[in-house]
Amino acid sequence: MRNKSSQIEKLFLDTRLQTISLCNSLEPEDMVLQTSENVSPIKWHLGHTTWFFEKFILSELDANYKPFNKDYNFIFNSYYNSVGQFNPRNKRGHLNRPLLKDVIKYRDHVTENIISFTKKSNNNRISFLIELGINHEQQHQELMLMDVKNIFYNNPMMPAFNKIENISSTKAGNELKLKKTLNFTYGHDEDSFCYDNELPKSITQLDPFTIFAFVTNKEWKEFINDGGYKNHEYWLSDGWDYINKNKIDKPMYWIDKNNYFTLNGLKKIEDDKPVSHISFYEANAYANYKNKRLPSEFELEFFLKKSKKEGNFMDNKIYQEIEEEKDYIYGNLWAWSNSNYTPYKKYKPYEGNLGEYNNKFMCNQFVLKGGSHSTPKSHVRASYRNFYYPNDRWQFSGVRLADYL
Numbered sequence: 502m503r504n505k506s507s508q509i510e511k512l513f514l515d516t517r518l519q520t521i522s523l524c525n526s527l528e529p530e531d532m533v534l535q536t537s538e539n540v541s542p543i544k545w546h547l548g549h550t551t552w553f554f555e556k557f558i559l560s561e562l563d564a565n566y567k568p569f570n571k572d573y574n575f576i577f578n579s580y581y582n583s584v585g586q587f588n589p590r591n592k593r594g595h596l597n598r599p600l601l602k603d604v605i606k607y608r609d610h611v612t613e614n615i616i617s618f619t620k621k622s623n624n625n626r627i628s629f630l631i632e633l634g635i636n637h638e639q640q641h642q643e644l645m646l647m648d649v650k651n652i653f654y655n656n657p658m659m660p661a662f663n664k665i666e667n668i669s670s671t672k673a674g675n676e677l678k679l680k681k682t683l684n685f686t687y688g689h690d691e692d693s694f695c696y697d698n699e700l701p702k703s704i705t706q707l708d709p710f711t712i713f714a715f716v717t718n719k720e721w722k723e724f725i726n727d728g729g730y731k732n733h734e735y736w737l738s739d740g741w742d743y744i745n746k747n748k749i750d751k752p753m754y755w756i757d758k759n760n761y762f763t764l765n766g767l768k769k770i771e772d773d774k775p776v777s778h779i780s781f782y783e784a785n786a787y788a789n790y791k792n793k794r795l796p797s798e799f800e801l802e803f804f805l806k807k808s809k810k811e812g813n814f815m816d817n818k819i820y821q822e823i824e825e826e827k828d829y830i831y832g833n834l835w836a837w838s839n840s841n842y843t844p845y846k847k848y849k850p851y852e853g854n855l856g857e858y859n860n861k862f863m864c865n866q867f868v869l870k871g872g873s874h875s876t877p878k879s880h881v882r883a884s885y886r887n888f889y890y891p892n893d894r895w896q897f898s899g900v901r902l903a904d905y906l
Contacts, residue, residue, distance in 0.1 A: 513612075523642060537895075543645055576596060581857050646897075677711065678906065682707065710800055715828075721752065725758070736785075763821045775834055776899060794903055801836055808829070810882075815878070822899065838867060
């Protein structure tokens with residue numbers, strides 16, 4: 502028990518430090534902006550991930566703990582109706598107070614109190630809540646990178662977050678094939694942390710199929726040149742309405758067919774890199790254009806469970822998609838599935854306030870699998886279910902096609 506507690510304590514401290522390290526190249530002015538309703542200021546992320554530990558562990562379980570600032574429950578609560586009112590999501594960028602230096606003090610205060618509390622009080626429930634808080638903060642590390650990219654993109658100077666040299670590699674063209682029908686056990690089946698939406702494990706039938714490598718920028722240019730954004734026959738009705746209403750004719754962050762914005766600044770589009778920032782609507786339209794389909798979440802999970810967790814993750818500090826010498830099914834970009842984000846059979850949400858964590862979002866969204874270049878490696882697993890609305894494009898998402906054999 503003590504050994505596990507020590508491991509969790511180390512991961513907690515490492516995670517808290519990693520979040521701050523992502524801010525090393527940012528200035529205070531970078532950390533207060535909100536460029537769209539989807540985007541949150543970096544200062545808010547720093548406060549919210551701290552509030553999670555304070556609210557659900559210290560305030561609930563430590564009788565001697567006093568909140569750092571009673572106003573922070575309103576400011577940094579994201580969407581938990583069960584714990585009180587909260588500042589509307591689209592107004593997070595209105596908060597010139599608290600100052601960034603005060604949010605950092607808040608982080609340090611809560612971090613110290615979590616460590617002190619776990620040394621004097623520890624059990625399975627506390628360990629679970631700390632692991633949940635760690636995984637929650639890791640989710641926000643990727644969200645921070647997504648949001649910084651949008652913030653910098655909306656600056657006419659288009660500054661770079663992370664300057665690296667071009668990475669040379671060999672294009673992968675591997676196909677993943679299941680050649681015979683089988684019953685597949687999906688869901689989390691290990692003795693380790695997972696979210697409630699990964700349970701319970703169950704069985705589904707998989708028929709022979711192929712999953713292809715990520716669609717590349719070159720292939721997407723061909724889709725554009727062939728009138729892909731102008732032919733309604735490829736599109737779902739909602740998707741067709743959405744791209745026309747919003748005048749979408751290329752992937753998000755493409756300036757034109759030759760240049761795009763990355764966390765490394767404005768770059769020439771490299772044809773053999775995977776295309777990124779694609780919505781479900783776009784991914785599905787491309788699949789129709791190629792007379793293929795998107796894989797199910799269970800087909801993706803099948804190969805994730807058969808594969809080592811190797812690939813391009815946040816740990817690599819590249820923060821952009823790359824060509825890979827091997828077609829790793831983990832990392833680089835989240836792969837869209839054609840699976841609706843719905844509960845598994847006999848699903849049970851977390852008890853109490855935390856039941857809002859995943860349960861209330863199981864409507865009108867689709868599952869993505871595998872992780873991205875901005876996902877911490879220790880965070881993702883085969884059963885992990887990321888989820889976004891079909892029109893969302895600001896996440897690090899790509900397209901893998903599938904077909905039945």
